[in-house]
Amino acid sequence: MATFGLVDCNNFYASCERLFQPGLRERPVVVLSNNDGCVIARSNEAKALGIAMGAPFFKVRQIAMEHGVVVRSSNYALYGDMSERVMSVLASQAPAHEVYSIDESFLDLDRLAVPDLTVWCQDLRRRTQQWTGIPVSIGVGPTKTLAKLANRLGRPALPQGEGGR
């Protein structure tokens, strides 16, 4: 049976911002779209405040101010560079991979001869985090759809049960 893995960077844009400013680690962080219109990335702390993916910023400005949320304009040069780093680590470890978006990649794990796939995935997570500073989650399944679903189920529960960058 085919085996796919889906690697998804956790809160990717917010994680990129945090890497270079460790002071943001414990604080809620959101990243806004071009011209600072909408929320396009949220740290887990920002998700816990109920700030929704895609929310127009003016609608959440009040709650962001009340809770000391760090608000960032998007920096696509940075996210593009960090994405390339993550993808190159994945490419070096998996037999084949297919970049699915700036922060997701499908791995073809069919031809991977390892005794324990879970241990292999845990090592890959650790390596990606150490090399690039970006935390990732990995889901594995017999189809890409199920790998994606497994990825979502492997994450900590959040209000509204949503994910995204």
Add this chain to the structure above:
Amino acid sequence: MEHCTVLRPADDPIELDLPLYGAQVQAGFPSPADDHIEGKLDLNEHLIRRPAATFFVRASGASMQGAGIFDEDLLVIDRSISAKDGDIVIAAVHGELTVKRLLKAAGAWQLTAENPDFPPLPIIGDTCEVWGVVTHSIRRHCGR
């Protein structure tokens, strides 16, 4: 505390091989017989072993002078290397990045400056975290 800023390598680093002279350069009179070319050197290749894990940091302050790292020096960081006792590291301390030497003294980890004016920082709980290991430092010796 003095802190550092992280820079990323250029998006499209070009390979530039320049001649590498074989003689060890001594601070004295060179032998005329030594001036043969040994090969080509590409600085990117020399300084960057694993591009996906390499970052540059501009050092700031005087705390690492004893290790030969001065204000404004450019540091090459390889995050793929796991830090060991004695390594010079970039560490996140109270939310700021700083360059220090990682040492184990009497069983306890600490970050030490290489300047008697700066006391060592004990690593307690999660107030400190190693961000990456410094592999090279680059200093400009001529301002023009």
